Amino acid sequence: MSGFVRKTLVVAAALSISGTAVAQDSIKMGALATLEGAFTVLGEDGMRGVKMALEEFGYEAGGKKIELITGSSDASPDSAVRAARKLVEQDGVPILIGPLSGSEGLAIKDYAKTQPDVTFLNGTSAAQDTTLRAPAENFFRFSTDGAQWMAGLGEYAYNEKGYRKVAVLAEDYSFPYTQVFGFLEPFCRLGGEAPIDARFWVPIGNKDYSSVIAALPDDVDAIYVALGGADAVNFLTQFEQAGGELPLIGGSITVDQSVLGSKGRTRQFVVGTPSAGPVSDTWDDPRWAAFVAAYQKQFPDGFPSPSLFAHGYYINTKAALLALNEVGGDLSDGGKKYREALSNLEFDTPTGMVKLDERREAIADIFLTEVIEGPDGNLLNKTIKVIPQVNQTLGVPYEKFLEYGQVGRENPSCE
Amino acid sequence: MDTDRLFNKSNPFAAIPAWSWIIGLLLILYPSFASDFFTYQIGAYSLLLGTVALSLMMLAGYGGMVSLAQLTVAGLAGYLMAILGDNSVGVMGLGWPWWLAVIVSVFAAAIFSAFIGAISVRTEGIYTIMITLAIAVAFFYFVRQNYTLFNGFTGFAGVEPPTLFGIYWRDPVPFYYLSLAVATGFVGAVLNASRSTFGLSLMAIRDNPRRMRALGYNVAAHRIAAYFMSGIIAGTAGVLLVWFNGRISPGTVGVDVVIDILVIAVVGGLRHPIGPFLGAIAFVLLENFAIDLIDRERFNTVIGLAFLLVVIFSPDGILGLWKRLRPKLRLGKSVPSAAAGTTPTDSHVSESVKEV
Numbered sequence: 080m081s082g083f084v085r086k087t088l089v090v091a092a093a094l095s096i097s098g099t100a101v102a103q104d105s106i107k108m109g110a111l112a113t114l115e116g117a118f119t120v121l122g123e124d125g126m127r128g129v130k131m132a133l134e135e136f137g138y139e140a141g142g143k144k145i146e147l148i149t150g151s152s153d154a155s156p157d158s159a160v161r162a163a164r165k166l167v168e169q170d171g172v173p174i175l176i177g178p179l180s181g182s183e184g185l186a187i188k189d190y191a192k193t194q195p196d197v198t199f200l201n202g203t204s205a206a207q208d209t210t211l212r213a214p215a216e217n218f219f220r221f222s223t224d225g226a227q228w229m230a231g232l233g234e235y236a237y238n239e240k241g242y243r244k245v246a247v248l249a250e251d252y253s254f255p256y257t258q259v260f261g262f263l264e265p266f267c268r269l270g271g272e273a274p275i276d277a278r279f280w281v282p283i284g285n286k287d288y289s290s291v292i293a294a295l296p297d298d299v300d301a302i303y304v305a306l307g308g309a310d311a312v313n314f315l316t317q318f319e320q321a322g323g324e325l326p327l328i329g330g331s332i333t334v335d336q337s338v339l340g341s342k343g344r345t346r347q348f349v350v351g352t353p354s355a356g357p358v359s360d361t362w363d364d365p366r367w368a369a370f371v372a373a374y375q376k377q378f379p380d381g382f383p384s385p386s387l388f389a390h391g392y393y394i395n396t397k398a399a400l401l402a403l404n405e406v407g408g409d410l411s412d413g414g415k416k417y418r419e420a421l422s423n424l425e426f427d428t429p430t431g432m433v434k435l436d437e438r439r440e441a442i443a444d445i446f447l448t449e450v451i452e453g454p455d456g457n458l459l460n461k462t463i464k465v466i467p468q469v470n471q472t473l474g475v476p477y478e479k480f481l482e483y484g485q486v487g488r489e490n491p492s493c494e
Numbered sequence: 495m496d497t498d499r500l501f502n503k504s505n506p507f508a509a510i511p512a513w514s515w516i517i518g519l520l521l522i523l524y525p526s527f528a529s530d531f532f533t534y535q536i537g538a539y540s541l542l543l544g545t546v547a548l549s550l551m552m553l554a555g556y557g558g559m560v561s562l563a564q565l566t567v568a569g570l571a572g573y574l575m576a577i578l579g580d581n582s583v584g585v586m587g588l589g590w591p592w593w594l595a596v597i598v599s600v601f602a603a604a605i606f607s608a609f610i611g612a613i614s615v616r617t618e619g620i621y622t623i624m625i626t627l628a629i630a631v632a633f634f635y636f637v638r639q640n641y642t643l644f645n646g647f648t649g650f651a652g653v654e655p656p657t658l659f660g661i662y663w664r665d666p667v668p669f670y671y672l673s674l675a676v677a678t679g680f681v682g683a684v685l686n687a688s689r690s691t692f693g694l695s696l697m698a699i700r701d702n703p704r705r706m707r708a709l710g711y712n713v714a715a716h717r718i719a720a721y722f723m724s725g726i727i728a729g730t731a732g733v734l735l736v737w738f739n740g741r742i743s744p745g746t747v748g749v750d751v752v753i754d755i756l757v758i759a760v761v762g763g764l765r766h767p768i769g770p771f772l773g774a775i776a777f778v779l780l781e782n783f784a785i786d787l788i789d790r791e792r793f794n795t796v797i798g799l800a801f802l803l804v805v806i807f808s809p810d811g812i813l814g815l816w817k818r819l820r821p822k823l824r825l826g827k828s829v830p831s832a833a834a835g836t837t838p839t840d841s842h843v844s845e846s847v848k849e850v
Contacts (some may be wrong), residue, residue, distance in 0.1 A: 115794055128530055148786075149785065150785065151785055153745075153750075154745075155743065155745025155746070155748070156649075156651075156741060156743055156745065157741065157743070157745055157746055158745070160739065160741075161535065161781075161782075164531065164534075164535050165531070165535065165782050168530060168531035168534075168535065169529070169531040169532075169535075169782070182647070182648060183745070185648075185651070186651070186741065189651060189652075236541070249640075251639075251646060251647050252646075252647040252648065253647075253648060282635075282638055282639065282647070283647075393849070488641075491521075
């Protein structure tokens with residue numbers, strides 16, 4: 080017994096020595112995603128994005144090896160902060176990529192303020208206030224926020240589709256608030272209506288939508304639906320079974336690959352649903368085609384086409400690596416130079432050029448899409464239009480944009 | 495804490511005082527050799543979860559009442575701190591001074607706990623579990639959907655501990671000692687209470703409520719009083735928990751966390767107040783480091799398997815494992831196993847736990 084213990088200790092000591100030897104010319108990078116709970120599938124795709132970027136760089140940047148350490152949360156802010164704390168304070172990562180969902184992002188931003196020497200890059204969390212109000216100096220978001228993702232959709236629904244009055248169905252937390260705001264702001268400015276009593280807010284993980292479906296008013300032209308993952312699948316199935324005939328308008332993760340890829344009869348029913356987001360499955364651009372091919376090759380068991388989670392994590396990881404190259408892997412000054420390099424970074428992604436504004440929020444291209452049936456029976460998002468270089472304030476000056484108020488259930492009021 | 499009274503002759507632990515002293519010394523010196531992460535996220539967090547589980551251990555171990563609503567009681571105190579004190583969300587935040595908010599929060603939590611007790615004391619075993627679980631789930635959904643008072647899904651952020659004597663109490667080392675003091679105080683209080691008339695009659699009620707009723711004891715009142723006391727423990731832990739996280743949201747009081755507390759208490763052992771803390775340490779270590787041991791998609795399986803093993807090989811949890819090993823190691827005087835815990839053998843607890 081004691082012999083075994085001694086042997087183990089020797090091996091452990093040897094390992095830790097070799098560990099420190101390697102640490103001299105390697106940089107630890109933390110990646111945090113939801114690998115448990117309701118968003119597990121989305122978190123796994125996020126991690127695929129991180130690995131794609133690292134693979135592309137051969138796990139090397141700035142002349143140093145990159146060592147990836149993963150952390151997991153369950154989409155609650157508490158668990159995200161705990162996982163981040165473990166990665167930063169215990170594993171000692173100087174760079175952290177993540178988290179995945181909106182309220183987690185707000186919590187990580189607050190945590191970032193207590194760790195000024197660590198550089199935080201967003202995963203795919205897309206709540207507006209992560210960078211808009213009281214941003215953290217060391218939190219960077221190369222993926223855009225939920226309101227930016229809606230760019231062009233409100234105008235499209237009003238002008239092209241001719242909708243004048245919509246009902247809203249969304250999950251009850253910061254990310255859908257941001258999406259609803261992004262859709263309604265231009266829609267209502269053009270003269271559209273979205274009565275407060277026709278807005279339905281359901282908890283994440285809601286299974287039964289029959290009461291919502293029964294309460295939908297008759298006099299609306301369409302329903303704007305911002306639900307994600309299993310919630311979206313459940314609603315679409317039940318809405319069809321209830322004989323719902325109203326056309327839909329989709330949030331960014333309502334008709335994305337994680338929903339369209341699901342089996343069932345909802346398929347025909349969602350064809351023609353307009354939506355908008357940071358990716359479009361069918362964009363005929365060589366950069367996107369190469370990205371999809373690389374994804375499919377590296378992850379045969381992944382989605383048919385990378386979701387916006389793989390995309391967001393990929394872009395943020397790539398930004399982290401590009402900036403590391405720029406400073407030659409030098410983080411000795413607590414990452415000051417590194418963060419400056421990040422702030423000034425402008426690079427080409429599978430979805431066009433990305434750069435940051437002064438609050439370290441991305442300015443990037445957004446895709447207006449519509450669901451179609453692909454040649455092999457797969458449902459895909461057809462690109463209708465690319466809206467170039469959307470910024471966080473949607474083209475309005477910063478001060479004026481703040482006057483719109485914080486996103487929430489009744490913003491904008493559309494009266 | 496009066497150590498003479500704690501470790502007097504009537505205490506079976508008097509047989510091994512050296513251990514208690516060594517453990518105490520280790521706990522006090524811990525921050526000097528542990529990193530900030532280990533002091534705060536492992537040390538202090540274990541102490542907090544252990545304190546919540548202690549309130550359950552007290553009810554289950556001495557009273558035979560397995561309540562799943564202990565974390566809910568702690569959560570209520572945490573929410574009240576955010577509502578009565580300050581927060582950065584802009585909802586509620588009445589700005590009361592911290593000491594008044596603490597007193598009111600803890601007291602309200604204790605009243606809430608007594609209320610839960612009043613509803614559930616006339617039931618036994620699995621029915622108590624069902625009622626308290628229902629309360630926990632109802633509280634979770636209530637805070638998630640109430641926006642005027644509890645700010646719904648987002649909950650509250652920016653809840654700060656006070657800066658007292660020039661010390662910011664969320665810094666790892668001060669917070670660790672604060673948690674340690676609170677935990678030790680409550681362990682001492684629970685040990686003391688277990689030897690008091692009240693504690694003894696509570697245990698007697700657990701073992702045979704009918705006979706106690708026949709003897710003229712008010713069984714329900716005793717149980718409700720026990721709920722009130724456990725509410726004070728859980729409420730205090732809840733206040734510390736919200737200072738620890740700086741935030742509270744429905745996820746903090748979710749059903750999975752409620753179950754975690756039961757797991758901690760059962761894995762640690764329900765026979766002695768130290769048990770919940772052992773369980774909490776094991777839980778926090780696994781929660782933090784299981785992801786390093788194995789493929790990221792499987793680490794929750796490791797946590798589950800580890801706890802399954804503990805419960806299979808020692809129905810009394812880690813505490814029971816230690817009791818079983820001690821005679822083999824021949825440390826100190828061998829203590830007859832019946833006197834190893836402070837409570838008589840208790841079939842009731844393991845029964846109701848099995849029913850879960």
